[in-house]
Amino acid sequence: MKDKVLILNQDFSAIAVCSIYKAFLLVYLEKAEMITRSEAGALRTITRTYPVPSVIRLQRYVHVPYHGIALSRHNVMRRDNYTCQYCGTIKNLTLDHLLPRSRGGETNWQNLVTACTRCNSRKGDRTPEEAGLKLLRKPIRPSLQYFLKMHLDTTNQDWGMYLGVKE
Numbered sequence: 001m002k003d004k005v006l007i008l009n010q011d012f013s014a015i016a017v018c019s020i021y022k023a024f025l026l027v028y029l030e031k032a033e034m035i036t037r038s039e040a041g042a043l044r045t046i047t048r049t050y051p052v053p054s055v056i057r058l059q060r061y062v063h064v065p066y067h068g069i070a071l072s073r074h075n076v077m078r079r080d081n082y083t084c085q086y087c088g089t090i091k092n093l094t095l096d097h098l099l100p101r102s103r104g105g106e107t108n109w110q111n112l113v114t115a116c117t118r119c120n121s122r123k124g125d126r127t128p129e130e131a132g133l134k135l136l137r138k139p140i141r142p143s144l145q146y147f148l149k150m151h152l153d154t155t156n157q158d159w160g161m162y163l164g165v166k167e
């Protein structure tokens with residue numbers, strides 16, 4: 001069963017993903033309304049049947065401070081889909097500074113990629129070009145929408161219209 005629910009702000013902008021349990025609670029407490037039902041079916045108690053939400057919308061507008069996604073080891077790996085950005089493996093992952101720190105490389109979204117220990121040590125104190133390594137993707141600063149879209153493949157397709165994804 002698909003177990004994630006997309007939360008929309010009052011203005012229908014996507015702001016988060018939560019569990020079905022939390023979504024139920026928000027709807028039950030009348031903090032949110034159900035926008036789309038999940039195809040996953042319904043939750044049944046002895047006396048009642050509750051449709052499972054796929055998208056809910058907050059009743060009141062919530063100010064989401066716009067300072068983006070926090071730069072962290074976890075979030076860099078998440079952005080890179082937990083794959084080494086040089087060879088594509090998913091094992092023994094570390095973070096690599098494209099321009100090494102020892103050479104003044106900064107710790108930011110554009111200079112950090114997920115790399116396996118093997119590629120990382122092969123690269124050593126060099127840039128990818130110097131080491132003859134090619135990046136699978138150019139590292140970007142991810143937005144909240146970017147992370148929400150990553151859920152799309154595995155969750156409900158009816159989220160697409162709220163995330164600006166053409167269907």
Ligand SMILES: [Zn+2]
Binds near residue numbers: 085086087089119120
């Ligand atoms: Zn690698």
